[in-house]
Amino acid sequence: MIAESLDHLVILVADHAKAVATYETLLGRRRDWQHMSAEDGTVTTQFALSNTTIELLAPHGSGPVGDRIRELLGDREGLLTSLVFRTSDIGDAHYLCHRRGLKPGSISHQAANYSGLSRRWARFRCEAEVFGEVKVFILQQEENELPYLRASNDAVTRLDHVVINTGNPDRAMASYGARLDLRLALDRTNEDWGARFLFFRTGDTTLEVINRLDNSMTQDDPDALWGMTYEIEDLDAAHERLSDRGVKVSEVRKGRKPGTRVMSVKSHDLGVPTLLLDTKG
Incomplete structure (x- = not known):
């Protein structure tokens, strides 16, 4: 492997x-x-x-x-x-x-x-x-790899997934799956969401490769690392902490994945689209 x-x-x-x-x-x-x-x-x-x-x-x-x-x-x-x-x-x-x-x-x-x-x-x-x-x-x-130190319940604990946009899903299947040995956990097209989704699992992390159905990207376009979703133990506590520190965030809402809640980060993201998630949905 x-x-x-x-x-x-x-x-x-x-x-x-x-x-x-x-x-x-x-x-x-x-x-x-x-x-x-x-x-x-x-x-x-x-x-x-x-x-x-x-x-x-x-x-x-x-x-x-x-x-x-x-x-x-x-x-x-x-x-x-x-x-x-x-x-x-x-x-x-x-x-x-x-x-x-x-x-x-x-x-x-x-x-x-x-x-x-x-x-x-x-x-x-x-x-x-x-x-x-x-x-x-x-x-x-x-x-001496870095140790993980637990933090408070309003802090980020893990990376849930990273999003890659592609116009060439077949290339992604071959490169990340067959060649790199990542496990393909999902290959599904959702017309309502306007995209085909490929989920590759490695360790405890998911690469979410998205192919938009509107042809906004062609097969010859370069892929783009786009955004990240972090997990937090308590999203309500995180909402309060971040709001108090001047970070612009959305209200907590139900996530697409059953049992999850999410919150969008609208500032302090270094230009990388960022979502926060917990499993209290």
Whole structure:
């Protein structure tokens, strides 16, 4: 198996300090990790959830990666850009990716320190064209992965799902399912909602791939990482906390999934459409 779970997602951000403060407010939890790379010209901050990690990546000083982030962002506050899947055997995963036409790059080994915690990991990138220009990485944690720390009942606990818009569902089926080993849990067209939905499960996370029936995207258009839904223990408590902190949110309403309630975030989302969910519906 190549992808055993979703290790983390990457959101590119323009202003690191502002983005970290914004996401600490939204998630209701403090950052868990941060490191700077003078060589790349970047600063990275991570928030560990129970089933994955959210990474904010920003330019810092001068460097090739930081300069590329500025170019990609333009005047945007943030951009959801990468999926990083976890493997327990980076060598075997690299071999399988090569055999399956995912065109993996070379394996790189990296290390960093933050507040006395040393971490090491290895990773490689797959060819973006195979995934409709979505950036996909495979990573093995080699030393000291981030622990998940429980927070209050009004804080985000886990990522329920991430949404990918596509004009080419067959490509998504082949790339995420057959090649990457994600389990296809649902393939359903809903005329009332105007879309075909593909749900891929990896670990405790779902990739929700949506093909709009209005032909707003063609088969040749690049896919787009679009938005995220986070789970919270108590949505009413979260509504009160966020409203008190000046975050614009909708009223709590019944979710599409039976037994759920949802609330839309209308500010403090770094430009990434965000929904909050609990299971008290």
